[in-house]
Amino acid sequence: MQCDIDIDGWPDGDWEGLADRACASAAKVEPALANGRLCVSVLFTTDDEVHLLNREWRDRDRSTNVLSFPMIEREELLDLSADGPPAMLGDIALAHATCAREAEEKAVPLQDHAAHLIVHGLLHLAGHDHVHSDDEADAMEALEIAALAKMGIADPYGQRE
Numbered sequence: 001m002q003c004d005i006d007i008d009g010w011p012d013g014d015w016e017g018l019a020d021r022a023c024a025s026a027a028k029v030e031p032a033l034a035n036g037r038l039c040v041s042v043l044f045t046t047d048d049e050v051h052l053l054n055r056e057w058r059d060r061d062r063s064t065n066v067l068s069f070p071m072i073e074r075e076e077l078l079d080l081s082a083d084g085p086p087a088m089l090g091d092i093a094l095a096h097a098t099c100a101r102e103a104e105e106k107a108v109p110l111q112d113h114a115a116h117l118i119v120h121g122l123l124h125l126a127g128h129d130h131v132h133s134d135d136e137a138d139a140m141e142a143l144e145i146a147a148l149a150k151m152g153i154a155d156p157y158g159q160r161e
Contacts, residue, residue: 001027001038002086009046010096018111019044022118025147032077032126039086040125042118043093050095065098066117067091074127092121112153119147 003023005016019042027033043049051063058067070090072080080087094117103113123140130137145155 001033001035001040001089004039004041005044006041007044009049010044013111015044015114018115019118021151022115022147023122025150026119026122026126026143028150029143029146030123030126030128032074033089033122035077035080035082035087037080037082037084037087038089040089040122041091042121043091044114045093045095047095047097050093050098053093063095063098065095065102066121067093068121068124069093070125070127072125077126089122090125092118092125094118094121106156108154108156112148113156115151115153116144116148116156119144 001023003016003019005019007015023033023040023042047063050067051061053067054060054062054064057069068090069092071088072090077089094114099114099117100110103110106113120140123143128136128140128143130140141157145157148154148156
């Protein structure tokens with residue numbers, strides 16, 4: 001999977017490398033993401049920008065930590081052949097201030113939390129969800145945990161009570 005990275009409003013760091021590693025790890029646990037034709041756009045941006053995107057595209061007048069905008073339905077993704085032109089999977093946008101605040105609250109490095117949110121967004125782009133049922137949420141969390149483990153990142157859900 002090819003990652004197109006844009007960084008605006010985030011501190012200096014290897015965000016591009018982090019996004020590439022998160023994409024590779026997600027593709028190792030979700031075979032639908034392993035298709036070399038796939039392209040994804042990852043935007044590291046400000047809370048204000050994510051707020052605008054959320055309002056414009058989701059009718060939610062607030063910021064959030066990550067947004068994902070799929071461009072391929074899951075059935076189409078699963079049927080996508082390995083041969084052919086690039087296929088746009090979708091876009092992911094991460095809000096810096098929200099991500100930084102959440103990382104601090106969880107007492108984890110910002111890079112680890114950002115990696116988690118990228119993997120989370122990629123799984124949404126691949127058609128996974130956590131809203132409609134506990135079983136779907138558990139399955140999505142298991143994929144997130146497995147992908148992050150491949151990056152050497154601890155289970156982000158392990159400290160729930």
